[in-house]
Amino acid sequence: MTAVIDQVTSALLEVRDLEVEFDTYGGTVRAVRGVSFEVHAGKTLAIVGESGCGKSVTVQSIMGLIPSPPGRIVGGTAKLRGKEIVDGVTADGEIVRGSRIGMIFQDPMTSLNPTMTIGDQIAETLQVHRGFSHSQALRLAVELLEMTRINEPSRRARQYPFEFSGGMLQRSMIAMAIACRPSILIADEPTTALDVTIQSQILDLLRDLQQENNMAIVLITHDLGVVARMADEVAVMYAGEFLETGTADDIFYNSAHPYTVGLRAAMPTNRDESEQDLMPIDGSPPDLFAPPPGCAYFARCPHAMEACRNDPPPGFAVGSGHMTRCWLHHADCSRRIEDLHYAAAAPLEGRDA
Amino acid sequence: MILYTIKRLIQGVITVWFIATATFFAMHGVPGDPLMTDKAMSEEVRKNLDAHYGFDQPKWKQYGIYIGHMVQGDFGISFAQENRRVNDILWEHFPVSAFLGILAITFAGLGGILFGALTARYRNRMPDIVIMFLVILGISVPSFVFAALGQLALVKLNAFFGTSILPVAGWGTLSHMIAPSLVLGLGTMAFLTRLMRSSMLEIVSSDYVRTARSKGLPTTRIFLRHELRNAILPVVTVLGPSIAAITTGGFVVELVFAIPGLGRYFVQAVQQLDYTVIMGTTVFYGAFLVFMVIVVDLLYGLIDPRVRLE
Numbered sequence: 001m002t003a004v005i006d007q008v009t010s011a012l013l014e015v016r017d018l019e020v021e022f023d024t025y026g027g028t029v030r031a032v033r034g035v036s037f038e039v040h041a042g043k044t045l046a047i048v049g050e051s052g053c054g055k056s057v058t059v060q061s062i063m064g065l066i067p068s069p070p071g072r073i074v075g076g077t078a079k080l081r082g083k084e085i086v087d088g089v090t091a092d093g094e095i096v097r098g099s100r101i102g103m104i105f106q107d108p109m110t111s112l113n114p115t116m117t118i119g120d121q122i123a124e125t126l127q128v129h130r131g132f133s134h135s136q137a138l139r140l141a142v143e144l145l146e147m148t149r150i151n152e153p154s155r156r157a158r159q160y161p162f163e164f165s166g167g168m169l170q171r172s173m174i175a176m177a178i179a180c181r182p183s184i185l186i187a188d189e190p191t192t193a194l195d196v197t198i199q200s201q202i203l204d205l206l207r208d209l210q211q212e213n214n215m216a217i218v219l220i221t222h223d224l225g226v227v228a229r230m231a232d233e234v235a236v237m238y239a240g241e242f243l244e245t246g247t248a249d250d251i252f253y254n255s256a257h258p259y260t261v262g263l264r265a266a267m268p269t270n271r272d273e274s275e276q277d278l279m280p281i282d283g284s285p286p287d288l289f290a291p292p293p294g295c296a297y298f299a300r301c302p303h304a305m306e307a308c309r310n311d312p313p314p315g316f317a318v319g320s321g322h323m324t325r326c327w328l329h330h331a332d333c334s335r336r337i338e339d340l341h342y343a344a345a346a347p348l349e350g351r352d353a
Numbered sequence: 354m355i356l357y358t359i360k361r362l363i364q365g366v367i368t369v370w371f372i373a374t375a376t377f378f379a380m381h382g383v384p385g386d387p388l389m390t391d392k393a394m395s396e397e398v399r400k401n402l403d404a405h406y407g408f409d410q411p412k413w414k415q416y417g418i419y420i421g422h423m424v425q426g427d428f429g430i431s432f433a434q435e436n437r438r439v440n441d442i443l444w445e446h447f448p449v450s451a452f453l454g455i456l457a458i459t460f461a462g463l464g465g466i467l468f469g470a471l472t473a474r475y476r477n478r479m480p481d482i483v484i485m486f487l488v489i490l491g492i493s494v495p496s497f498v499f500a501a502l503g504q505l506a507l508v509k510l511n512a513f514f515g516t517s518i519l520p521v522a523g524w525g526t527l528s529h530m531i532a533p534s535l536v537l538g539l540g541t542m543a544f545l546t547r548l549m550r551s552s553m554l555e556i557v558s559s560d561y562v563r564t565a566r567s568k569g570l571p572t573t574r575i576f577l578r579h580e581l582r583n584a585i586l587p588v589v590t591v592l593g594p595s596i597a598a599i600t601t602g603g604f605v606v607e608l609v610f611a612i613p614g615l616g617r618y619f620v621q622a623v624q625q626l627d628y629t630v631i632m633g634t635t636v637f638y639g640a641f642l643v644f645m646v647i648v649v650d651l652l653y654g655l656i657d658p659r660v661r662l663e
Contacts, residue, residue, distance in 0.1 A: 098567060099569055113564075124568065317606060
């Protein structure tokens with residue numbers, strides 16, 4: 001019991017049973033349906049899943065960035081160092097958004113204000129949260145640009161976003177997000193809009209900054225290659241739920257959910273000897289206007305059983321810190337998860353394990 | 354920037370020359386000439402005029418003479434009004450029109466930005482619905498109707514208070530200018546409101562406003578620095594053409610409000626085929642508009658760093 005308490009208090013960010021809904025003309029979309037996770041200092045949590053599964057909504061609701069209406073947080077709590085966050089501010093008035101938690105986005109080309117200099121945009125955060133004067137903040141902005149390895153930072157700080165390349169813009173976004181030395185950086189698909197060379201550089205940069213500042217990173221992506229390279233812990237998200245959570249090694253080499261196994265099998269490789277075709281997951285995610293009563297993955301799962309149709313699977317512990325929502329792990333189930341590992345045996349690129 | 358300005362000014366001169374040429378030939382396409390009035394004219398006078406303007410010579414020679422005079426800044430003497438040089442008419446009445454126009458465009462611009470931002474903020478709520486209804490009225494009702502209605506309203510208002518709150522017509526003091534410039538700017542303001550609203554709505558849901566919010570900035574700062582500044586860019590773009598719309602609309606409003614502006618002379622001159630006054634006012638207005646459009650373009654360069662030119 002004491003071990004559990006220790007674990008809870010050591011978590012930097014603790015999210016419990018988060019539920020988010022959106023009111024639309026077509027009805028209420030249940031975008032996030034009871035998600036729980038923890039983020040630890042200096043570690044990277046990757047949230048993976050396909051488009052529309054609720055990854056971004058999860059982190060944006062923690063930051064208080066969900067437009068409301070139509071969005072609303074229906075249940076759950078988010079605590080930063082044990083203090084609950086509501087609308088980007090902790091219970092005792094500490095501003096979390098931009099100060100304790102920084103955030104970077106998918107498309108750096110459109111994520112910066114086109115009519116403001118890069119330096120001013122970085123400085124702005126410092127002026128607001130740290131009360132710096134404009135010139136003070138600007139000087140620090142130049143240092144931050146240097147930290148994110150932008151050449152000639154003082155000249156660059158006076159330039160506008162249209163004068164920057166995509167990679168440089170993302171570096172500036174990172175500089176902006178870490179300006180107030182946040183303990184957590186949320187990276188919402190930070191490399192999706194960038195080419196692979198730049199992607200690699202940005203990921204290196206994030207890694208280095210994380211080590212220098214003991215910063216936690218919440219990485220949202222649908223790229224398993226990025227996950228393999230960056231993540232300490234992984235949460236596999238599907239239709240607004242976490243189907244499997246665990247360490248990166250657990251997820252990749254000991255996948256416990258048919259969806260995770262399917263994702264692994266669907267990954268292309270560039271090895272010559274591989275004659276295998278891509279193995280897609282048939283079907284499409286369920287309609288979140290009316291989520292299925294049982295397992296969300298039921299309709300697409302090659303191992304679906306009768307129990308999966310109407311009974312939502314609870315979280316089964318498959319190992320220390322490794323959880324999955326799948327009836328296959330129930331003690332009474334005759335089938336074993338080992339049968340699922342038909343394609344996941346190959347080592348994964350980018351991960352040295 | 355300086356090079357660009359010079360380039361634009363040269364283009365402007367060419368545009369004005371086109372306007373002058375087109376007006377000249379269009380005007381001469383109208384049957385008759387200004388000297389064929391019912392007033393008997395002595396042979397001597399006729400000859401003098403012919404010698405000065407070259408009426409007895411072929412069109413292209415007349416054109417040459419005319420352009421020659423114009424380049425020297427001499428628009429000639431009115432044919433219809435006694436003893437008045439066109440330059441004097443311009444000098445005397447243009448400032449009135451220009452002042453009215455500038456007041457109207459200021460009012461339209463500020464009102465458009467304000468109401469546009471307001472309707473976007475209260476999207477699909479009461480202020481939005483009411484203002485957008487008025488905007489449709491403002492766009493579709495011509496300014497002379499508003500002018501008449503405005504005057505009527507002022508008459509009633511003054512009668513109600515038993516004293517003159519705002520003068521119904523005339524020119525001279527600032528209080529004379531309020532009603533006509535409001536009427537004149539109304540259509541453009543409605544148009545700008547609609548433009549500002551859609552541009553604001555687009556920007557409110559843009560990625561960089563989301564970034565600004567993720568930085569934890571206060572709402573007012575986000576509004577002023579990230580939303581408003583970017584939202585007014587399209588408004589500034591159409592400001593140039595709007596000046597044209599307002600100045601031409603000014604002709605009518607000036608007549609209704611009995612303002613001694615240039616518009617009245619222009620209309621009169623066309624009716625009387627007063628060659629020199631038509632030419633003078635058209636070319637002068639043309640030049641003014643071209644100049645204003647250049648000014649707006651340069652202004653745009655100051656607001657939007659992406660079009661800052663070498």
